[in-house]
Amino acid sequence: xxxxxxxxxxxxxxxxxxxxxxxxxxxxxxxxxxxxxxxxxxxxxxxxxxxxxxxxxxxxxxxxxxxxxxxxxxxxxxxxxxxxxxxxxxxxxxxxxxxxxxxxxxxxxxxxxxxxxxxxxxxxxxxxxxxxxxxxxxxxxxxxxxxxxxxxxxxxxxxxxxxxxxxxxxxxxxxxxxxxxxxxxxxxxxxxxxxxxxxxxxxxxxxxxxxxxxxxxxxxxxxxxxxxxxxxxxxxxxxxxxxxxxxxxxxxxxxxxxxxxxxxxxxxxxxxxxxxxxxxxxxxxxxxxxxxxxxxxxxxxxxxxxxxxxxxxxxxxxxxxxxxxxxxxxxxxxxxxxxxxxxxxxxxxxxxxxxxxxxxxxxxxxxxxxxxxxxxxxxxxxxxxxxxxxx
Amino acid sequence: xxxxxxxxxxxxxxxxxxxxxxxxxxxxxxxxxxxxxxxxxxxxxxxxxxxxxxxxxxxxxxxxxxxxxxxxxxxxxxxxxxxxxxxxxxxxxxxxxxxxxxxxxxxxxxxxxxxxxxxxxxxxxxxxxxxxxxxxxxxxxxxxxxxxxxxxxxxxxxxxxxxxxxxxxxxxxxxxxxxxxxxxxxxxxxxxxxxxxxxxxxxxxxxxxxxxxxxxxxxxxxxxxxxxxxxxxxxxxxxxxxxxxxxxxxxxxxxxxxxxxxxxxxxxxxxxxxxxxxxxxxxxxxxxxxxxxxxxxxxxxxxxxxxxxxxxxxxxxxxxxxxxxxxxxxxxxxxxxxxxxxxxxxxxxxxxxxxxxxxxxxxxxxxxxxxxxxxxxxxxxxxxxxxxxxx
DNA sequence: GTCTCTTATGTTATCGATAACATTGATTGT
DNA sequence: ACAATCAATGTTATCGATAACATAAGAGAC
Numbered sequence: 098x099x100x101x102x103x104x105x106x107x108x109x110x111x112x113x114x115x116x117x118x119x120x121x122x123x124x125x126x127x128x129x130x131x132x133x134x135x136x137x138x139x140x141x142x143x144x145x146x147x148x149x150x151x152x153x154x155x156x157x158x159x160x161x162x163x164x165x166x167x168x169x170x171x172x173x174x175x176x177x178x179x180x181x182x183x184x185x186x187x188x189x190x191x192x193x194x195x196x197x198x199x200x201x202x203x204x205x206x207x208x209x210x211x212x213x214x215x216x217x218x219x220x221x222x223x224x225x226x227x228x229x230x231x232x233x234x235x236x237x238x239x240x241x242x243x244x245x246x247x248x249x250x251x252x253x254x255x256x257x258x259x260x261x262x263x264x265x266x267x268x269x270x271x272x273x274x275x276x277x278x279x280x281x282x283x284x285x286x287x288x289x290x291x292x293x294x295x296x297x298x299x300x301x302x303x304x305x306x307x308x309x310x311x312x313x314x315x316x317x318x319x320x321x322x323x324x325x326x327x328x329x330x331x332x333x334x335x336x337x338x339x340x341x342x343x344x345x346x347x348x349x350x351x352x353x354x355x356x357x358x359x360x361x362x363x364x365x366x367x368x369x370x371x372x373x374x375x376x377x378x379x380x381x382x383x384x385x386x387x388x389x390x391x392x393x394x395x396x397x398x399x400x401x402x403x404x405x406x407x408x409x410x411x412x413x414x415x416x417x418x419x420x421x422x423x424x425x426x427x428x429x430x431x432x433x434x435x436x437x438x439x440x441x442x443x444x445x446x447x448x449x450x451x452x453x454x455x456x457x458x459x460x461x462x463x464x465x466x467x468x469x470x471x472x473x474x475x476x477x478x479x480x481x482x483x484x485x486x487x488x
Numbered sequence: 489x490x491x492x493x494x495x496x497x498x499x500x501x502x503x504x505x506x507x508x509x510x511x512x513x514x515x516x517x518x519x520x521x522x523x524x525x526x527x528x529x530x531x532x533x534x535x536x537x538x539x540x541x542x543x544x545x546x547x548x549x550x551x552x553x554x555x556x557x558x559x560x561x562x563x564x565x566x567x568x569x570x571x572x573x574x575x576x577x578x579x580x581x582x583x584x585x586x587x588x589x590x591x592x593x594x595x596x597x598x599x600x601x602x603x604x605x606x607x608x609x610x611x612x613x614x615x616x617x618x619x620x621x622x623x624x625x626x627x628x629x630x631x632x633x634x635x636x637x638x639x640x641x642x643x644x645x646x647x648x649x650x651x652x653x654x655x656x657x658x659x660x661x662x663x664x665x666x667x668x669x670x671x672x673x674x675x676x677x678x679x680x681x682x683x684x685x686x687x688x689x690x691x692x693x694x695x696x697x698x699x700x701x702x703x704x705x706x707x708x709x710x711x712x713x714x715x716x717x718x719x720x721x722x723x724x725x726x727x728x729x730x731x732x733x734x735x736x737x738x739x740x741x742x743x744x745x746x747x748x749x750x751x752x753x754x755x756x757x758x759x760x761x762x763x764x765x766x767x768x769x770x771x772x773x774x775x776x777x778x779x780x781x782x783x784x785x786x787x788x789x790x791x792x793x794x795x796x797x798x799x800x801x802x803x804x805x806x807x808x809x810x811x812x813x814x815x816x817x818x819x820x821x822x823x824x825x826x827x828x829x830x831x832x833x834x835x836x837x838x839x840x841x842x843x844x845x846x847x848x849x850x851x852x853x854x855x856x857x858x859x860x861x862x863x864x865x866x867x868x869x870x871x872x873x874x875x876x877x878x879x
Numbered sequence: 880g881t882c883t884c885t886t887a888t889g890t891t892a893t894c895g896a897t898a899a900c901a902t903t904g905a906t907t908g909t
Numbered sequence: 910a911c912a913a914t915c916a917a918t919g920t921t922a923t924c925g926a927t928a929a930c931a932t933a934a935g936a937g938a939c
Binding site for chain 2: 230292415
């Protein structure tokens, strides 16, 4: 529509300056419409007709409302804010006129002048992951109360991609930025540090946080599960996760597994790499197949997520392996599937939704000047949930 | 940060106009800083100190880069576009200066002036649904090739909420808008029609489309499954879905089920309402429980989605009911879980990702002026996928 | 009755990039 | 060789809302 509106303006220039023909952008649509007409004087009329034919109208602005209501544009602007001092009747008149004219508020102008966008940028590894979706949803709900909207991007579990994404997002001038994870490229770190807005790292406890943190230790959470499995008598314990060369939360979980196993004096060699994250149910199943072939005597397996754990469970079912009698399974993330599948999954609840809620509260506190210069550190303590896939 | 930057500017006004004390917004931060100083002449110095102390600097603009490079701001602007005519060395100098100064492109200004945001607004019912996530992902990937970014919002399966969301999104001046479903409030329809941008309705085949359509008939898809079930010998067929009072795709599927059943001269009374959408796995399981109590002789059940179907399946497993021997189950959406669970789910593949891809292509075609005034109508033909939960 | 304070509104300048138009020197075609 | 074209850059005005400041009229205080 802005594109279509352009010819109208261009044709006006046409009347005054013939040299504008040189401009390539001008030489497209309008010319065609005008060439059939040989009298330059009627160009404006033609143009208006053309515009009307195509139902092009210059977008309604506050100035239009002001004119039709008989007040100043500033008063119109005030009438749209709930707190501004405008008389009841003026406001009603303005809103009525706006409705009649079909006015749609133009936030791009407001954004520039007020230097506020009411955007909060958010990066997540994948849009198709119930855990991150939960975080985003509760974050979004929390921020909505203060009129903040989320600008979302996904990184495909790739820090280089994250860097590009962060750069893109910062151009939109968000009020704050929430990133998933605490590992970033050096340039991404720099971009975030220099952005001049609150930065919140989530789903992790970074060693050197950039700004605020709402997260938990992935390694520690898995360690707890290992401890529980060992105390339940399991000794030959395996781990199914993504490839080790990515800086993701899955890698931290894997590292936590290895450390915990070694602390118990056990063998930490039962590691199955299921490919680059995200690890799907299918990949979990495949990994389970490989695990059973490489280490048939495995007593328990911890998976990087409930999705891969469920996949592993189905593989056992296909092979007629009793869970947990012959092999125990643990997941991560407390997805809905883990609670309802048969047998139900032992897992770790990382409180995905709470991360979003806490992050939203943190952002609002910072933007409202509470928490002055301090940095927020919200540590979530994941819960071990014992269900039927382990004894 | 814009907040923090304000005092700096305000204090400059302070020097010229004492009456600015009256402004409440001014009477906050800066005054405190200045009161300890009794010589007005040094105010600028104080201010700079204060600004430095808090590491506040006026954001870098293209004008700054222009100054430091010795070119005009316009040349700087051109240097950032890949197609603009700028000499190689000038461009390099500009980019180098930008890097050194830590410049971040301000799209809010570009948005206003160029009347382009490169946003495409998208509404989906829920952010936590793998089907819609697939559509959004492929849509996003498709649009990214032309530099378009998605502005996403979710409606909670509520048309009133959708109306609010659409209004919010349109204020951001997207280049196009993609909505899920073809049922909207009258006001939402009006907003979309008047927006002056391409409108794409998806996941449905609306009777009166607003603009373009990329979708399929939910009713027809379920009808095919019913037909298959009947031809397989099932007669007592039930449907598990959301409450009937919502205008959603689930309601269409339910309607398609009823119509198809009646066409076969069968009894369409085995309808279990599982609550307001979205229907979770848990709700699917509960609904299955109720179904088995109300209609114990049911031979097959079709669920509004794979999630509820899987929930239903687990309920059968908990009750020791053999699937498909004692009862057959059909789902909808071809979620990953349906392919991997044991037994695997008979379902309908609605090609969620393809909807996104096609919509992206459509949008780009329209924005690039191909498809002139025509309206796109991309009809997807869902696939019936026969797996182990039915014979 | 004068002064202060508040409420409702108007005026002006501005946010930062860029569209539109202008200009200059170099290159090409015939 | 000279007009025509192009490549590279500059100048000016503008997108539309709103921050900052100004002002007029009414309410209340002493």
